[in-house]
Amino acid sequence: MGRYIVNGSRPLSGEIVVQGAKNAVLPLFAAALLTEDPVVIEHCPDLSDVHNMGRILESLGADVTIGEGRAKIACRYPVSHEIPARLASELRSSIFLLGSVLGRMKEAKVAYPGGCDIGLRPIDLHLKALRELGVKITERHGYIYCDARKMHAAPVTLDYPSVGATENVMLLASVAEGETVLENAAREPEIVDLQNFINAMGGSISGAGSPTVRIRGGERLKGTEYQTMPDRIVAGTYLIACAMCTGELRLKRVNPAHLSSLIAKLSKSGCKIEGKGDTLTIKATERPKGFDLIDTQPYPGFPTDLQAQMTALASIAEGTTVIGENIFETRFKHVPELIKMGASIKVKDRIAVVKGVNHLTGAEVTAMDLRGGAALILAGLAAHGTTIVNEIRHVERGYEGIERVLRSAGADIIRI
Ligand code: EPZ
Numbered sequence: 269m270g271r272y273i274v275n276g277s278r279p280l281s282g283e284i285v286v287q288g289a290k291n292a293v294l295p296l297f298a299a300a301l302l303t304e305d306p307v308v309i310e311h312c313p314d315l316s317d318v319h320n321m322g323r324i325l326e327s328l329g330a331d332v333t334i335g336e337g338r339a340k341i342a343c344r345y346p347v348s349h350e351i352p353a354r355l356a357s358e359l360r361s362s363i364f365l366l367g368s369v370l371g372r373m374k375e376a377k378v379a380y381p382g383g384c385d386i387g388l389r390p391i392d393l394h395l396k397a398l399r400e401l402g403v404k405i406t407e408r409h410g411y412i413y414c415d416a417r418k419m420h421a422a423p424v425t426l427d428y429p430s431v432g433a434t435e436n437v438m439l440l441a442s443v444a445e446g447e448t449v450l451e452n453a454a455r456e457p458e459i460v461d462l463q464n465f466i467n468a469m470g471g472s473i474s475g476a477g478s479p480t481v482r483i484r485g486g487e488r489l490k491g492t493e494y495q496t497m498p499d500r501i502v503a504g505t506y507l508i509a510c511a512m513c514t515g516e517l518r519l520k521r522v523n524p525a526h527l528s529s530l531i532a533k534l535s536k537s538g539c540k541i542e543g544k545g546d547t548l549t550i551k552a553t554e555r556p557k558g559f560d561l562i563d564t565q566p567y568p569g570f571p572t573d574l575q576a577q578m579t580a581l582a583s584i585a586e587g588t589t590v591i592g593e594n595i596f597e598t599r600f601k602h603v604p605e606l607i608k609m610g611a612s613i614k615v616k617d618r619i620a621v622v623k624g625v626n627h628l629t630g631a632e633v634t635a636m637d638l639r640g641g642a643a644l645i646l647a648g649l650a651a652h653g654t655t656i657v658n659e660i661r662h663v664e665r666g667y668e669g670i671e672r673v674l675r676s677a678g679a680d681i682i683r684i
Contacts, residue, residue, distance in 0.1 A: 270664070272657040272671055274648030275680035276630055279515035282677040284506055286521050287313040287668040288337070289499040292461040294361060295435045296496060297321045297341060298368040299465055301330065302443060305491025306342035307469070311521075312496065313337075317665045320359045327352050328369065342491075346373050353379035360384045363391050364432045367439030370403060370416035380410050385637035385662070387596040393426055393433040400424045401440055401448065421446030421485060429454040429566045434481070435462055441483035442471045450481040456567040457526045461497045468492040500526035501573040502667060503548065505642050507531075508577045509674070510550045511539050512584060512650040517677060519548040529570045533559055533578070537585060558587025558624055564594050576602045576643035582622040583611035584650055591620040602640030605633040609647055609655065630655040635662045642667060649679050 288311035297318070300307045312318065312334060322332040322339070329347035333340045349369055356362045360381055369376040381391065395405055395412070400422050404415040421444045424437055434454040439462075441448035453459065455477055463476035469492050472484035503522040510517040511534050524531065524543030531541050531548075537556040542549045559582060564572040572595035582589035583606055593599045600615050607613060608631045612623040630653030635641025641663035648655030657663075660683070663670060671683045 269658065270660045270683055272645060272648070272660055273682050273684060274630070274645060274655045274657065276648055276651035276653060276655060278513065278649070278678055278680055280510050280513045280517055280649070280674070280677040280679060281515045283518045283520060284673055284677060286498045286503045286506070286519055288496045289458060289461070290315055290317055290666050291501070292458040292496045293318060293339070294321050295364055295439070295458065295462045296465050296494065297325060297339070298365045298435070299439055299462060299469070300341040301325065301328065301343050301368040301372045302439065302466070303469055303489040303491055304344045306340060307491050308493040309339040309341070310493065310495040311337060311498070312339040313499065313668045315665060315668055316661070317359055320355055321362060324351060324355045324359070324362055324365065327355065343372070349373040349375045350377040356381060360389055361432060363394055364435040364439065366394065366398065366414060367436035370398070370414055370419065371440045371443040374416045376414040378412050380407065380412060385601065386599045393428060393430045394436050397424050397426060397433050397437050398440065401437070401444060403440070416440065419444050421448040423449050423451070425451040426453065428452070429479070431456050431458065434459055438462055438466065438473060438481065438483055442466050442473065442485050442489065445486040446484070448483045448485065450483065452479055453481045454566060455479065457497060457500060457523070465492070465494050468494050498522050501571065501639070503527060504530045504571070504574045505577050505646070505667070506673070507534060507541070507548070507550050508574070508581050509646050509649055511537065511552045511556050512581050512646055514552045514554070515678070516549070516551045521546055522548050524548050529568060530574055533562065533570070556581060556585040558582065558585045559589045561590050561592070563592040566595070572596060572599065573639050575599060576639040577646055579603065579613070579620060579622060580606060580643040580647045582624065583613065583647065584626070584628060585624040587624055589622045589624070591622060593618045593620070601636035602643045605636070605640070605644055606647055608633055609651055627652050629653055632656040632658070634658040635660055638662050638666045642670070645670065645681070649674065649681070
């Protein structure tokens with residue numbers, strides 16, 4: 269099992285080119301099933317989650333090559349409509365494959381995805397939406413059987429703006445004759461990327477990024493070449509790293525508009541942040557001020573995927589910060605590990621009260637999930653002494669070469 273060794277208390281400086289967005293590229297892989305033509309996805313990050321998704325597509329009959337920042341996917345002759353349980357359990361979010369497998373093969377079989385590190389991750393909203401599109405769904409012996417031979421366009425309203433459920437509706441409705449109007453859709457930038465990708469394939473979707481998405485289906489979708497959006501969560505993670513360690517970082521290939529809620533918080537805590545085109549510059553010269561309240565919400569609210577990293581920053585900020593995690597029910601597993609490093613945090617249900625301390629102290633800690641693991645690396649970068657982060661496979665699901673990137677910015681971190 270890999271681990272990172274971090275020697276802390278070094279400022280960060282330099283330029284980082286931000287990777288392509290994991291949470292955009294995964295649904296794009298799913299959308300590639302909707303055509304028999306080859307598709308090329310540029311700015312594709314080299315991550316275990318992406319390779320896992322590629323393996324799932326291969327098991328369905330697609331040819332997939334991933335390398336040098338590019339993914340080529342061609343599914344001319346599908347061979348199966350069953351999403352393999354073992355692969356699906358490793359990649360919780362593959363549930364949005366349902367929409368594209370049904371769109372292409374008109375039937376699907378998937379194991380009931382279990383919970384994961386950050387919560388139960390139910391799929392009731394996905395199944396309700398697919399039923400409203402005419403999909404017949406039966407559940408038995410832990411499997412979900414879907415029959416989409418009678419699927420049709422329809423008005424669909426989500427009870428909650430679920431990112432994955434929004435993506436499932438967009439994928440299936442893209443091949444259902446007529447217009448589907450989706451209300452209470454998730455507004456994340458990754459939804460806009462999926463809209464743009466399907467439109468580049470000849471689809472007709474509008475409204476992504478707003479609560480109402482209109483999908484006109486029925487046209488044959490064709491191959492395309494597409495460059496996915498930059499990863500706003502990875503970019504935000506590096507901004508927070510600089511706020512914790514002080515220094516000056518320039519992030520290239522970012523979209524500052526995707527990070528406005530974080531930029532507002534970091535600016536208030538004393539960082540100087542400037543966005544110009546696809547570049548964000550952050551300057552941090554002193555100990556950050558506390559944030560009073562960080563309340564995670566669906567986009568454009570403060571992203572749950574940056575909550576753990578902000579908890580690490582709040583641990584060394586002046587004053588007290590209250591953190592509310594409103595999206596997932598168990599997303600504070602990084603807190604006991606931060607406490608091992610000297611953080612002063614109390615957690616009750618979905619609230620964490622963080623009392624800033626002067627500094628953290630290096631310790632041996634364990635990553636419990638993707639973003640919590642990233643938070644522990646950031647804590648190690650700022651701490652006095654040496655931190656060992658175990659179980660880094662969680663981190664490598666979402667951060668391409670994080671130790672190489674941080675070393676290029678002056679951090680003392682190695683992977684062993
Ligand atoms: C996506 O997960 C992201 N993953 C997550 O990023 C992100 O945290 C999340 O959206 C919220 O922004 C990918 O895009 C691959 P949801 P998703 O459906 O689609 C509940 C990361 O770190 N819910 O919007 O699974 C659910 O339990 C990952 O990169 C239901 O109750 O998120 C959660 O509490 C982690 N029933 C809330 O909604 C459902 O049918 C938000 O889930 C579906 C979801």
